[in-house]
Amino acid sequence: MDNTRSNSSGPRLAVLIGSVREGRFGPVAAEWFAQQARAHGSFEVEVVDLADHDVPTELPAVSPKYAGDDYPRPAGMAGLTAALERADAFAVVTPEYNHSYPASLKAAVDWHFTQWTAKPVAFVSYGGAAGGRHAVLHLENVLTELHAVTIRDGLAFPDCFTGWQDGAPLDARAAGRAKTLLDQLTWWAHALRSARAASPYPV
């Protein structure tokens, strides 16, 4: 992995790979975006792959909203929970499945709550003709419930099967768009990290 110019004292950015399907494209998009984020130099970048963690769809009886550290998560989810907890910002890398986002990502969201609260979330989406647009619309709606702050500018890659080569998008405008997104995410990550440190978010 290329760690060039990642900022070890900057806010922590978790680049979350949302698909776990065999033969998935998710890691390609996530590694390219993580490289853009490291080169940007504002963040300490961590790639978090849902496929590396135990994320069952069967949930406990109660919501994690008020349970704090006592929420009964599986042992194999501890690494994921810790990564979400220590992140100051998220880039969710999501495909579109049937006009929404994958069940793996919904399960990862639903097992957590406070880990998302008062933190900024950017989206890197891909798919067929719509480039993951429907997936992002649904994610914006869902993450607002967790008091996350979604970033207006996103990166969307239609026709991901033909639009990428050697781990990078063919569209020459993509790196510039990633920079705009990362500029905005940096602003929000600093603003919300300071705000969280100053006083607890009033949920």
Ligand SMILES: Cc1cc2nc3c(=O)[nH]c(=O)nc-3n(C[C@H](O)[C@H](O)[C@H](O)COP(=O)(O)O)c2cc1C
């Ligand atoms: C179950 C399934 C449903 C899909 N539905 C859509 C869709 O509604 N819109 C779209 O643009 N692409 C759709 N696709 C294409 C995926 O976005 C594309 O295959 C992408 O590579 C999937 O991400 P992944 O490879 O990381 O799993 C679908 C793919 C799968 C497997």
